Amino acid sequence: MPDIDDSDEFGAADLAAHAHARLAAWWAAEARDLPWRFGRATPWGVLVSEVMSQQTQMSRVVPYWEAWMEAWPDAAALAGASTAEVITAWGRLGYPRRALRLQECARVVAERYGGRLPNDYDALVALPGVGDYTASAVISFAYGGRIPVVDTNVRRVLSRVFLGVESRGGAASARERRLAADVLPEDGPEDGPGGGAGDGGGSGSREAPSVVWNQAVMELGAVVCTAKAPLCGRCPLADVCRFAAAGLPGLGERRTRPRQRFQGTDRQVRGIVLDALRHAPAGATLPRGRVEALWPDRAQLDACIASLDEDGLLCIEPGGGLRLPA
Ligand code: SF4
Incomplete structure (x- = not known):
């Protein structure tokens, strides 16, 4: 195994091999049965699940993903949807610009790649x-x-298990990326990408050790090795984890500022405005009077409406009424 740290006396090869076996067994027994897992979704469906899961818990994503994939099972279908339909279907997943970017992505995949995700x-x-x-x-x-x-969960788990320290948020460091590459299991020659089912040529190698490892580390970070309250007593890596052995030093310390409270924020106001538009009859304009009743702070309301307009998430009518984009 390549070095994880220049001063490494980690015995990291043994530790990694042990962790690979433990986590593979844990994944087989404990992985949540999410509908885009275990080869049941096309590559496009997997992409949609990943976009929806950014900043939203996977368990919350499931009903949205299912409805979305039923409405638009592939990139070509989503490319042909109206913007209003897309924003409405995004519902309360949050950060709705992601929906518009996903549709832009679908248009590029449909036009440039014939609907097959590269x-x-x-x-x-x-x-x-x-x-x-x-x-x-x-x-x-x-x-x-x-x-x-490499996402936040993966960084946290790998840093704790292999380095014995807390990953402190912010952008992934070079050391964290090197660690993720160094501890990734090797795959057999039969495990590489190739042709197969799915809209972009799925490979039939979703059981490859590196794939199982990636999913299992991420899952462990989501359900066991959580940021503030890791369940070490239920963790398959408890007996080898250097962070646990050191007594969880600096648990939960982060480099970044804590998240802003949601109540009263522009995010909340933007969500309220979009929610009202989603629940209006299709194509209808929400009159200015109803818009003003949505939030008591007029200046904040108007600033949020302006930012939603800038993001392409709504249209402002001449009288100040609002509607979803066509
Ligand atoms: S033993 Fe505790 S800190 Fe270490 S990986 Fe498991 S849950 Fe996380």
């Missing part, structure tokens, strides 16, 4: 709204490619 990193990361994390997740989870998938 399976190489450079092409994926060039799509609207697709960053390093989402591209890596699609390559691993949908196509079975061997690539580290």
